[in-house]
Amino acid sequence: MTIRFLLLSMIALSAHPGLSQERFDALALLKDVETLSSDDYEGRDAGTAGGAKAREYLKTRFASLSLMACGESIEQSFPLDDDREGVNLIGRIEGSDSPGKAIVISAHYDHVGIRGGEIFNGADDNASGAAALVAIASYFTRHPARHTLIIAAFDAEEKGLRGARAFLDDPCLPISSISLNINLDMISRSETHELYAVGIRQYPYLEEFVQGIDSDRDFTLLLGHDEPGTGSDDWTMASDHGPFHTQGIPFIYFGVEDHAGYHQPGDDYEYITQDFYVSVVDGVIELIIRMDADLDAIEEHRTR
């Protein structure tokens, strides 16, 4: 970091005390979202040049943290339609105490690309989640959890959760070692500062872990969007946590209510709710710390 950048960072943080975080670099987080959702990335459609550019950016960010690959390579390729290829990025932070059990932290980095000549930048959906993975990895590479953390940047979510399905079809670790999935998809845009935690209806024993992660933070946590029979209001299969749930792996999915920019060209960086977003990422790190500390109890509920 240059002195000049350091000074600029200090000025920016003092102007926005809500953006100050001890666990990760909030300005770097915002910069990652801004970059991934810029027009240069052409909406990050899976199998396109824009998608590949986003992947290279994330690979560079992960490499800067010395994040290990989960398998032989950090890349996991899988076929899409039309001879194209989707590519997941799967990293691993080895557990310090019980590395044989793992929590998968996931977010998709693809979006819907260019339609009708307009670039759909997908700042909230889901540059926000992908950038959060970098911040989360930056914390846990420096402060390893007791259990192994898998950092999964999935491709082709927008084409039917294809990256998550490919990961579970050909996993880099035994499926039986995956205790939990925490999925992040659209976590940065809410004028009311409201974030949903989805999955408590299916896994009620996880409620105690999410309760209170919004205390002293700049968001309000709501439980819901997981009631069967409520059609599109039920988000149980709405993002990459769905295939984990299908395999019986407990999940918590975090996301905001659909907004005016949802799957529109107006899902741009300028509309994200910066202080809310930074606070949410800190809350998710808090949840991971809590769940890692008590993963044995979660496992016991599963086997009952």
Ligand SMILES: [Zn+2]
């Ligand atoms: Zn999404």
